[in-house]
Every structure is written in structure tokens, then in C-alpha cells.
Amino acid sequence: MSLPHAILTALLEKPSSGLELTRRFDRSIGYFWSATHQQIYRELGKLEKAGHIRALPTDSPARGQKKEYEVLAPGREELERWVGQREEPRALRDPLMLRLRATGVVGVGEGLVEELRRHRALHAARLAEYREFQRRDAARGHGTERDRVQGLVLQGGIDLELFWVNWLDKAIDGLAGPEHTPASQVG
Numbered sequence: 001m002s003l004p005h006a007i008l009t010a011l012l013e014k015p016s017s018g019l020e021l022t023r024r025f026d027r028s029i030g031y032f033w034s035a036t037h038q039q040i041y042r043e044l045g046k047l048e049k050a051g052h053i054r055a056l057p058t059d060s061p062a063r064g065q066k067k068e069y070e071v072l073a074p075g076r077e078e079l080e081r082w083v084g085q086r087e088e089p090r091a092l093r094d095p096l097m098l099r100l101r102a103t104g105v106v107g108v109g110e111g112l113v114e115e116l117r118r119h120r121a122l123h124a125a126r127l128a129e130y131r132e133f134q135r136r137d138a139a140r141g142h143g144t145e146r147d148r149v150q151g152l153v154l155q156g157g158i159d160l161e162l163f164w165v166n167w168l169d170k171a172i173d174g175l176a177g178p179e180h181t182p183a184s185q186v187g
Helices: 003-013 018-027 037-049 073-084 095-106 112-140 145-176
Strands: 053-055 068-071
Touching: 003 018, 003 037, 003 053, 003 068, 003 073, 018 037, 037 053, 037 068, 068 073, 095 112, 112 145
Parallel strands: none
Antiparallel strands: 053 068
């Protein structure tokens, strides 16, 4: 399971409370690995019980106070073990692809092409967002290993969104015909 490893990664980047982790998942890690508030808190408890993380000591009473967590040596060792382990690629499980496959059996239903267009717009928006991140990061510079690795993850996201935009353009054209498809350019 990768959620504990995503949390360990985030905590190694910066010790955080559960609420801060939730916000960071929404802003960065969540682009490729999502988790709910409840899942994050549940996993923090498991990681603490396993001795992988600990709550940082505070001067104020613990009741009602947010806990900030840091990774302990066993947590770092677990993350290093996980990073180096062999894992087979996962098959794509996307309901849209299954719905499209079903179209071959039952025919193009009302709303399918509009749904494809909606998905295309969502992927195009995410692509624009990723490209903006890339412009921002380029202006900041890439000197550290962490910067380079994060740049590779971002490039992977850009490439994946480009795939979806281009593929959805073809799917829309193939199902609606060029006379129904608005001209679109990925720039």
C-alpha cells in the first residue's frame, strides 16, 4: 500500500500535522495520489504505533492541540526499502475507458460525447496547471536532487495529461465526427 509511503515522504520533506498533510495532499501529492482527511489520520496512527513516526514534543497541553509529526529512523528505512522494491506496472482502471468499451456493445448513448468533451476540458485544465508549475519551477531554478526528481514527476504528469487530451480529441472525433468537434489545439 502506498499511502503510508506517501505520508512518510511528505513528513520527510517537512514535519507536519494531519491537517497540514491534508492540505499538502490537496496541493501537490494529491495530483497523483489522493487520500481523504480520515485516511491520513488513520494512517498517521498506524505509522506512530509502528514506530515509524512520532509526534513532536510541544510546550502546550496536548488536549485540543494539533500534533506535528516527524519521521523516525525506522520510518526512513521503510521508505528506502519501499523505494527500492520491485513492482509490476498497474493496469489502467478508468471507468471512462470501460464505458467507452461498453459503447461498442450498446451503441453510442446520449451524453457520451459530451462526457468525453468534459473529460477533455478537465485534462486540458490540469495540463495548463502543470505547465504553470513547470514555468514557476524553471524561474526558481533546479539545483538540488530533490528539484530534479520533482521536475521528473511533474514532466510525467504533463506527458500523461497530453496523452489524455490528444486521445480524447481522437475519441470525440471518431464518435461525433469532425463536424461536431470544436477545433482544439494543445499548445
